[in-house]
Amino acid sequence: MLRITDLKLPLNHADEALPAAIRDRLRVTPRDLIRYTIARRAHDARDKMDIHLVYSVDVTLKNEDTVLTRFRKDRHVQRTPDTGYRFVSKAGPSYKGLRPVVVGAGPCGLFAGLILAQMGLRPIILDRGKVVRERTKDTWGLWRKSVLNPESNVQFGEGGAGTFSDGKLWSQIKDPRHLGRKVLLEFVKAGAPPEILTEAHPHIGTFRLVTMVESMRATIEALGGEYRFSTRVDGLDIVEEAGARQLRGLHLSNGDYLEANHVVFAVGHSARDTFEMLHAKGVHVEAKPFSIGVRIEHPQSWIDEARFGPCAGHPDLGAAAYSLSHHCKNGRTVYSFCMCPGGTVVAATSEEGRVATNGMSQYSRNERNANSGIVIGIDPARDYPGHPLAGIELQRHWESRAYVAGGSNYKAPAQRIGDLLAGRPSTALGAVIPSYKPGVHMTDLSECLPEFAITALREALPAFGREIPGYDHPDAVLTGVETRTSSPVRITRGDDFVSLNTAGLFPAGEGAGYAGGILSAAVDGIKVAEAVALSMVA
Numbered sequence: 001m002l003r004i005t006d007l008k009l010p011l012n013h014a015d016e017a018l019p020a021a022i023r024d025r026l027r028v029t030p031r032d033l034i035r036y037t038i039a040r041r042a043h044d045a046r047d048k049m050d051i052h053l054v055y056s057v058d059v060t061l062k063n064e065d066t067v068l069t070r071f072r073k074d075r076h077v078q079r080t081p082d083t084g085y086r087f088v089s090k091a092g093p094s095y096k097g098l099r100p101v102v103v104g105a106g107p108c109g110l111f112a113g114l115i116l117a118q119m120g121l122r123p124i125i126l127d128r129g130k131v132v133r134e135r136t137k138d139t140w141g142l143w144r145k146s147v148l149n150p151e152s153n154v155q156f157g158e159g160g161a162g163t164f165s166d167g168k169l170w171s172q173i174k175d176p177r178h179l180g181r182k183v184l185l186e187f188v189k190a191g192a193p194p195e196i197l198t199e200a201h202p203h204i205g206t207f208r209l210v211t212m213v214e215s216m217r218a219t220i221e222a223l224g225g226e227y228r229f230s231t232r233v234d235g236l237d238i239v240e241e242a243g244a245r246q247l248r249g250l251h252l253s254n255g256d257y258l259e260a261n262h263v264v265f266a267v268g269h270s271a272r273d274t275f276e277m278l279h280a281k282g283v284h285v286e287a288k289p290f291s292i293g294v295r296i297e298h299p300q301s302w303i304d305e306a307r308f309g310p311c312a313g314h315p316d317l318g319a320a321a322y323s324l325s326h327h328c329k330n331g332r333t334v335y336s337f338c339m340c341p342g343g344t345v346v347a348a349t350s351e352e353g354r355v356a357t358n359g360m361s362q363y364s365r366n367e368r369n370a371n372s373g374i375v376i377g378i379d380p381a382r383d384y385p386g387h388p389l390a391g392i393e394l395q396r397h398w399e400s401r402a403y404v405a406g407g408s409n410y411k412a413p414a415q416r417i418g419d420l421l422a423g424r425p426s427t428a429l430g431a432v433i434p435s436y437k438p439g440v441h442m443t444d445l446s447e448c449l450p451e452f453a454i455t456a457l458r459e460a461l462p463a464f465g466r467e468i469p470g471y472d473h474p475d476a477v478l479t480g481v482e483t484r485t486s487s488p489v490r491i492t493r494g495d496d497f498v499s500l501n502t503a504g505l506f507p508a509g510e511g512a513g514y515a516g517g518i519l520s521a522a523v524d525g526i527k528v529a530e531a532v533a534l535s536m537v538a
Helices: 019-026 064-070 107-118 131-143 179-189 206-222 270-281 300-311 390-405 417-422 451-467 518-537
Strands: 002-010 033-044 054-060 078-079 101-103 125-126 224-228 235-239 245-252 258-261 263-265 284-286 290-299 325-327 333-347 359-360 369-378 413-414 440-442 477-482 489-492 505-507
Touching: 002 019, 002 033, 002 064, 019 033, 019 054, 019 300, 019 440, 054 064, 064 078, 078 505, 078 518, 101 107, 107 179, 107 206, 131 206, 131 333, 179 206, 179 518, 224 518, 235 270, 258 451, 270 284, 270 390, 270 440, 270 489, 290 300, 290 333, 290 390, 290 451, 300 369, 325 451, 333 451, 359 369, 359 477, 369 477, 390 413, 390 477, 417 451, 417 477, 505 518
Parallel strands: 101 125, 101 263, 125 224, 263 505, 413 440
Antiparallel strands: 002 054, 002 078, 033 054, 235 245, 245 258, 284 489, 290 369, 290 477, 325 333, 333 359, 333 369, 413 477
């Protein structure tokens, strides 16, 4: 089988145009083309007056070797890569050692648990939150009634933070083993739409993610895995053996002790109390860069028209997205983060008396507004030096300021762009109606962001308006604060995926500082599960 890449066709091409383009590209006859499948589809909208669809296709031909020889110097015609997943180990029922434990049931923990279960190792999966449907009710409790459950919310519970998101399934990680393909295939088995296997920028949306998470839990349990919800890890049992630290077990929030010597820590980027516990127990933790800023909202129709011109609304294009970045005179970089077409801005705090924002959308992406994080990169040396956990305190400081600026009732502080650029508080909304629940309080965002961030935003937003006309419209709304862009710490590990100073502890995923987003976290979960399996059955 051969793969052809970069095959361009007009946006409104006929069905027959694709096989005809394949034949023309390879210079073969209709009789030579046995079959083809679409491996990937994207669109090229750099010229919005002439938008094209761009395909990668896998083709089966007569005399494939002859055709490949003809195109041996063409990087767009190659053998189709082998993307099949191969297990590194299969323990089966003969394994008699302690069962592996996975802490956290977000994307990383979910796939670590799934792979361990598929290898016959019957993992125990712990999560401090609730099963996904009960967790959804608690999350709506904050959004609709301003009632926060600190143990069951956007951050904590089955499915992790990614459950209440746009469900983006792409990443820029290097993936030579095609582990991302394994992730997508498992998602499709669990009920995701099959087109996530071919779309260049696949996404799922919150409602579908809920049912998929339930399906994958059922698969893990059918393979001998065990879930324990509402179970937080409050302590580690670490012993010194021959001058080295060895994990022996976990102290749980319900008072139980769980003996374990292979533990995947996939706790997510907001498990601040867990980071504090790990640091207190001497596990090697270091501060890492992250970003802070706001959520910006425009009507989706504005973004569609700016990106797609007369093709806005075309069903093959969907809701338009964007990616923006600007290097400011004060040395800061402002960039778009977690852009959600046709979505909503949501309350994402996990601690009382604090406000944090995130973005979410459904599979249809048909809500009124587009939203995105507009965030400013920060780093330990410049912004929170001196302690591995100083980034956590920085997050808490600005989230607490946002809580007060919003009215101390979980409403979020918000400001119109025109007012931010003019240096005055907002007192009323304009043409853009914010989607944040439980609501916004119009104010001055300089009360809940550092001065360098406000300065950077005032420079970057007009620059973004030059890239996307109308982006800096005076009525576009900024909602604060966006602080949970990534983990503020890294639980350091070696090439063997084991903690640098605590044997048996396998830091994993976004909370440990090794992923960013659903797909990369899931891939990291697979890698760590493989390392655990090889360690257990060696």
